[in-house]
Amino acid sequence: MQYILMLYSEEGGWARLSPGEQEAAMKAYGEFTQALTKSGALRGVNRLRPSSTATRVRVSSGKKELLDGPYAESKEQLGGYYVIEAPDLDSALDWAARCPAATHGIVEVRPLWTSGA
Numbered sequence: 001m002q003y004i005l006m007l008y009s010e011e012g013g014w015a016r017l018s019p020g021e022q023e024a025a026m027k028a029y030g031e032f033t034q035a036l037t038k039s040g041a042l043r044g045v046n047r048l049r050p051s052s053t054a055t056r057v058r059v060s061s062g063k064k065e066l067l068d069g070p071y072a073e074s075k076e077q078l079g080g081y082y083v084i085e086a087p088d089l090d091s092a093l094d095w096a097a098r099c100p101a102a103t104h105g106i107v108e109v110r111p112l113w114t115s116g117a
Contacts, residue, residue: 048080
């Protein structure tokens with residue numbers, strides 16, 4: 001089954017890290033991504049641009065309405081994701097616990113619908 005690991009963290013936190021801390025963080029994410037790849041579990045991964053670049057679209061009474069971000073009154077914003085293949089939720093949760101984001105933010109795990117389901 002496929003799961004998405006959604007990585008939430010304080011959006012401005014990266015800029016406050018020293019260059020050495022940023023390098024260590026990039027290494028940790030690289031190692032995590034490599035472990036997922038090596039295991040055959042990785043299906044997709046990407047970072048997201050800041051929430052200030054997002055636009056929400058809604059249609060109300062037949063008219064398109066746009067709302068520019070950020071949206072949540074929260075310090076933590078969705079900053080990236082991994083799509084993984086795991087035999088069950090417990091395995092997906094184990095991967096989430098290994099993700100560096102779990103040490104400085106939150107990793108939300110959700111199963112994905114498969115086509116035809």
